[in-house]
Amino acid sequence: xxxxxxxxxxxxxxxxxxxxxxxxxxxxxxxxxxxxxxxxxxxxxxxxxxxxxxxxxxxxxxxxxxxxxxxxxxxxxxxxxxxxxxxxxxxxxxxxxxxxxxxxxxxxxxxxxxxxxxxxxxxxxxxxxxxxxxxxxxxxxxxxxxxxxxxxxxxxxxxxxxxxxxxxxxxxxxxxxxxxxxxxxxxxxxxxxxxxxxxxxxxxxxxxxxxxxxxxxxxxxxxxxxxxxxxxxxxxxxxxxxxxxxxxxxxxxxxxxxxxxxxxxxxxxxxxxxxxxxxxxxxxxxxxxxxxxxxxxxxxxxxxxxxxxxxxxxxxxxxxxxxxxxxxxxxxxxxxxxxxxxxxxxxxxxxxxxxxxxxxxxxxxxxxxxxxxxxxxxxxxxxxxxxxxxxxxxxxxxxxxxxxxxxxxxxxxxxxxxxxxxxxxxxxxxxxxxxxxxxxxxxxxxxxxxxxxxxxxxxxxxx
Numbered sequence: 001x002x003x004x005x006x007x008x009x010x011x012x013x014x015x016x017x018x019x020x021x022x023x024x025x026x027x028x029x030x031x032x033x034x035x036x037x038x039x040x041x042x043x044x045x046x047x048x049x050x051x052x053x054x055x056x057x058x059x060x061x062x063x064x065x066x067x068x069x070x071x072x073x074x075x076x077x078x079x080x081x082x083x084x085x086x087x088x089x090x091x092x093x094x095x096x097x098x099x100x101x102x103x104x105x106x107x108x109x110x111x112x113x114x115x116x117x118x119x120x121x122x123x124x125x126x127x128x129x130x131x132x133x134x135x136x137x138x139x140x141x142x143x144x145x146x147x148x149x150x151x152x153x154x155x156x157x158x159x160x161x162x163x164x165x166x167x168x169x170x171x172x173x174x175x176x177x178x179x180x181x182x183x184x185x186x187x188x189x190x191x192x193x194x195x196x197x198x199x200x201x202x203x204x205x206x207x208x209x210x211x212x213x214x215x216x217x218x219x220x221x222x223x224x225x226x227x228x229x230x231x232x233x234x235x236x237x238x239x240x241x242x243x244x245x246x247x248x249x250x251x252x253x254x255x256x257x258x259x260x261x262x263x264x265x266x267x268x269x270x271x272x273x274x275x276x277x278x279x280x281x282x283x284x285x286x287x288x289x290x291x292x293x294x295x296x297x298x299x300x301x302x303x304x305x306x307x308x309x310x311x312x313x314x315x316x317x318x319x320x321x322x323x324x325x326x327x328x329x330x331x332x333x334x335x336x337x338x339x340x341x342x343x344x345x346x347x348x349x350x351x352x353x354x355x356x357x358x359x360x361x362x363x364x365x366x367x368x369x370x371x372x373x374x375x376x377x378x379x380x381x382x383x384x385x386x387x388x389x390x391x392x393x394x395x396x397x398x399x400x401x402x403x404x405x406x407x408x409x410x411x412x413x414x415x416x417x418x419x420x421x422x423x424x425x426x427x428x429x430x431x432x433x434x435x436x437x438x439x440x441x442x443x444x445x446x447x448x449x450x451x452x453x454x455x456x457x458x459x460x461x462x463x
Contacts, residue, residue, distance in 0.1 A: 030407035053388030190305030224363025
């Protein structure tokens with residue numbers, strides 16, 4: 001498909017300015033330059049897929065370029081100015097594809113070496129000024145076994161977007177390998193989402209949701225964890241990640257417990273996390289941020305961009321006596337948040353004290369999320385279809401001293417794997433936290449999750 005990259009025109013033919021979305025404005029608040037913060041060269045998303053079957057690298061290159069043409073946010077720059085900033089869409093440019101051989105050398109299993117390959121690329125810098133915001137790496141064990149890694153800058157994508165990109169890439173690759181081009185329908189561009197937000201900024205639905213959040217968050221602050229060392233303004237962040245997989249017995253118990261309690265797994269995990277924060281900080285009124293896909297309308301489900309939305313979850317455990325009580329509060333808090341979700345910037349306008357911990361050098365805000373797989377690719381290219389099979393590498397157990405970064409604080413992500421296991425990662429700044437602290441937090445969380453899913457009537461006082 002062909003996408004115009006000229007600035008949109010008004011009825012009189014003059015160029016229209018492309019506004020920033022609320023999320024892009026939020027990211028600008030964490031702008032610390034080109035090496036750190038939201039626009040730093042490690043604020044990236046890097047995902048990998050195991051590839052079974054022969055790969056036509058020429059077709060893959062063409063398919064990557066097709067994806068960049070289809071999704072203009074991959075070639076869009078965020079520009080600051082006196083009016084708050086705007087977007088500039090640039091013409092399509094070739095995607096860099098690096099092909100590397102991964103020879104069998106020391107007998108390390110290929111699954112482990114695939115994860116090591118992915119981790120090495122996750123630790124690499126990708127400057128935000130270099131367009132397009134997409135790079136690809138193919139590591140080949142042999143002619144029919146490889147690892148494909150996609151890297152994007154987080155100011156242009158989110159986790160859901162990477163699933164969309166990979167689905168579109170597979171379709172484009174198949175078409176290119178067959179000598180044609182993929183027949184895909186039109187897709188809503190991210191600039192349309194930004195305009196949609198601006199045009200609906202004062203709708204009745206937004207007004208009702210803002211009233212809900214003003215009442216819900218009255219007197220609240222996001223709960224920050226005291227770091228091992230205070231933040232230093234002149235010291236760049238140094239993010240690493242601690243990864244873990246809980247045993248199959250606990251994972252199964254949590255999933256079955258959530259189903260029995262008519263909860264989502266996130267609600268159960270959020271309850272355990274809120275108790276962890278309560279124990280760690282001494283506060284009974286816990287507020288932590290999570291992330292949603294941020295796609296408020298169905299027409300944006302197939303779109304790529306930084307749609308992710310910062311959603312505060314407040315769980316007041318002050319009068320809770322058991323873990324089951326906390327779960328009830330977690331369920332209610334999550335349902336209320338989902339029903340009244342609006343851009344976080346609008347919430348922060350009405351509750352500015354909520355962000356106070358971000359300015360406290362002794363506190364770190366650790367967001368908590370459960371990853372969503374929008375378009376699972378397991379089985380793509382299997383029997384009955386042409387081309388290789390792509391399977392996302394989701395079960396990751398190798399921690400990293402150096403990893404991709406986040407703008408501030410920490411990030412705790414959980415994932416319910418296809419086999420039922422619970423996998424997770426805790427991203428933290430080594431300048432502020434010891435790795436031992438990260439391991440202790442995960443172990444305490446595992447213990448709380450075990451008790452919650454096995455003996456929910458356990459009194460909080462006995463923990």
